[in-house]
Amino acid sequence: MEKLADKIAPDPVLIGVEAGAHEELPEGALAGLRDAMIAEVSADALTPDAAALCAADPAMTVQQAKVRLLAEALFNLQRAEGPEAALQAARPGAGQPMALRAALSARTVPPRLKDDCFAMPQGVDWVPVDEALDRLRAALHPVKPARLVPLDQASGLILSSDAIARRSNPPRQNSAVDGYGFAHAATGAGPQRLPLIEGRAAAGQPFDGAVPAGAAIRILTGAILPQGVDTVVLEEDTALDGAAVVFDGPVKPFANTRKAGEDVAEGETALSAGHRLRAPDLALLSALGVAEVRAFDRLRVGVLSTGDEIVASPADPAQLHQIWDANRPMLLDLARSWGYAPVDLGHVRDDPAEIEARLTGAAAKVDVILTSGGASAGDEDHVSALLRRKGTLSSWRIALKPGRPLALALWDGVPVFGLPGNPVAALVCALVFARPAFSLLAGGGWLERPGFDVAAAFSKSKKPGRREFLRARLTPEGHAEVFRSEGSGRISGLSWAEGLVELPDEAVEIRPGDPVRFLPYPMLGLT
Ligand SMILES: Nc1nc2c(c(=O)[nH]1)N[C@H]1C(S)=C(S)[C@@H](COP(=O)(O)OP(=O)(O)OC[C@H]3O[C@@H](n4cnc5c(N)ncnc54)[C@H](O)[C@@H]3O)O[C@H]1N2
Numbered sequence: 001m002e003k004l005a006d007k008i009a010p011d012p013v014l015i016g017v018e019a020g021a022h023e024e025l026p027e028g029a030l031a032g033l034r035d036a037m038i039a040e041v042s043a044d045a046l047t048p049d050a051a052a053l054c055a056a057d058p059a060m061t062v063q064q065a066k067v068r069l070l071a072e073a074l075f076n077l078q079r080a081e082g083p084e085a086a087l088q089a090a091r092p093g094a095g096q097p098m099a100l101r102a103a104l105s106a107r108t109v110p111p112r113l114k115d116d117c118f119a120m121p122q123g124v125d126w127v128p129v130d131e132a133l134d135r136l137r138a139a140l141h142p143v144k145p146a147r148l149v150p151l152d153q154a155s156g157l158i159l160s161s162d163a164i165a166r167r168s169n170p171p172r173q174n175s176a177v178d179g180y181g182f183a184h185a186a187t188g189a190g191p192q193r194l195p196l197i198e199g200r201a202a203a204g205q206p207f208d209g210a211v212p213a214g215a216a217i218r219i220l221t222g223a224i225l226p227q228g229v230d231t232v233v234l235e236e237d238t239a240l241d242g243a244a245v246v247f248d249g250p251v252k253p254f255a256n257t258r259k260a261g262e263d264v265a266e267g268e269t270a271l272s273a274g275h276r277l278r279a280p281d282l283a284l285l286s287a288l289g290v291a292e293v294r295a296f297d298r299l300r301v302g303v304l305s306t307g308d309e310i311v312a313s314p315a316d317p318a319q320l321h322q323i324w325d326a327n328r329p330m331l332l333d334l335a336r337s338w339g340y341a342p343v344d345l346g347h348v349r350d351d352p353a354e355i356e357a358r359l360t361g362a363a364a365k366v367d368v369i370l371t372s373g374g375a376s377a378g379d380e381d382h383v384s385a386l387l388r389r390k391g392t393l394s395s396w397r398i399a400l401k402p403g404r405p406l407a408l409a410l411w412d413g414v415p416v417f418g419l420p421g422n423p424v425a426a427l428v429c430a431l432v433f434a435r436p437a438f439s440l441l442a443g444g445g446w447l448e449r450p451g452f453d454v455a456a457a458f459s460k461s462k463k464p465g466r467r468e469f470l471r472a473r474l475t476p477e478g479h480a481e482v483f484r485s486e487g488s489g490r491i492s493g494l495s496w497a498e499g500l501v502e503l504p505d506e507a508v509e510i511r512p513g514d515p516v517r518f519l520p521y522p523m524l525g526l527t
């Protein structure tokens with residue numbers, strides 16, 4: 001095996017950067033790369049990423065950046081599909097452009113999570129919420145491969161590289177209004193009378209000629225300013241007098257015009273890696289000529305309910321000792337509203353063999369598993385027992401109400417979040433722990449818990465030693481009222497609420513009017 005650095009040398013940028021990761025590329029895989037790059041193979045597809053690399057390292061040329069990106073793509077292809085695929089992609093010949101393109105869109109395979117990533121040090125009993133979150137954050141990293149995605153398929157995906165403007169917006173100085181354009185220098189204070197020249201400038205129909213100083217031209221919104229025009233007067237502020245336009249001066253220089261690149265300049269980072277694409281982002285990237293983005297594949301979230309008492313669907317009959325599954329539809333919808341792909345893993349009875357088989361099947365098709373029920377240590381708490389036997393479980397006893405037990409484990413390398421069975425506890429744990437953790441796994445980075453202070457519309461004496469979340473909503477005055485019961489099986493309160501009130505770990509005495517932290521559901525991604 002030859003080193004990539006030698007193959008593409010003399011290219012100092014590559015030495016060291018790729019030395020570690022790319023040494024294992026098969027002999028010959030990189031042979032035609034440099035020529036291919038000189039022929040600008042895949043040049044367009046690479047431009048945004050290459051520009052991002054160059055922005056981060058001013059010493060790097062665009063060409064070097066493109067070579068480096070292709071080398072990475074080949075390496076990823078090799079990891080995903082083997083050395084022959086990498087060799088094939090790099091082999092000079094008629095098929096090379098397509099093959100290199102395929103290599104670029106091939107999966108970049110992230111490293112696996114460590115088996116002991118959720119381990120809690122010996123002797124730790126109650127873990128404060130903030131510490132539990134710090135531990136989760138340290139244990140996890142993005143698990144999804146990234147690839148090039150056409151913009152029209154990218155809604156909701158998370159960028160894995162910065163999206164760079166291919167062109168400025170607006171590309172040229174243009175008019176912000178319908179009116180008349182002229183050179184500012186030829187105008188002054190008081191009544192102005194400028195002869196109109198033949199023709200007009202419209203968006204999509206630029207005026208090719210020049211406008212002489214002291215003359216004006218009809219111009220429409222979005223039209224590029226013709227040569228000789230730097231200022232536009234609004235149509236409503238003018239009158240026509242035969243073949244001249246009349247208005248009151250002075251008009252400010254550059255009035256009613258938009259500077260080239262005043263919105264975004266070519267080469268600027270329009271959106272940073274880690275950003276999740278929403279409707280306005282699609283508008284922005286389209287406006288900047290970005291037809292493809294590099295984005296992580298969507299995180300697949302499996303949701304499994306456990307318990308002998310659970311009946312999977314409310315359409316099925318349930319006896320009095322049975323309950324309909326409330327957590328699974330809630331958690332599946334939560335995964336969807338967070339922008340992930342929900343995968344319904346159904347319901348499984350309290351039978352270790354069945355749970356084991358279901359988890360094993362699930363681990364092959366999802367990136368993370370949410371279970372509910374059986375998370376504590378009772379006789380029938382099979383999820384914890386099973387995960388413990390597999391050797392990768394950490395039962396975290398969190399100083400939190402509701403939601404004390406949280407079981408974290410890896411099953412065949414896939415993280416399992418074992419939520420408590422009580423629906424209120426399941427939702428609170430999902431919002432507090434799964435939301436930031438999933439975002440990290442998906443490539444969106446860790447998410448802080450957003451919220452703001454409002455006046456309390458309730459009284460409460462809170463004990464020390466644990467964080468508490470209350471189901472809450474705002475009164476018409478904007479004060480936080482809380483649900484009448486704190487019982488963690490009272491599902492109606494979740495539905496009544498429009499968010500949560502978060503109370504600190506310490507003891508607090510709350511009186512009406514005191515500030516409390518309110519976390520609206522939509523800010524937690526629950527829509
Ligand atoms: N001796 C102790 N008992 C309990 C403790 C404890 O620390 N010591 N903790 C309590 C708390 S707090 C919670 S929360 C629950 C958590 O228990 P599990 O996660 O083991 O959950 P289960 O016992 O299976 O279920 C609890 C409760 O939730 C209902 N449930 C379960 N799944 C669903 C579902 N999919 N939809 C609707 N409801 C569901 C289940 O029927 C139970 O009523 O443990 C306490 N006990």
Ligand code: MOO
Pocket residue numbers: 400401402403404405420422424425488489
């Ligand atoms: O997690 Mo339990 O439901 O705290 O009450």
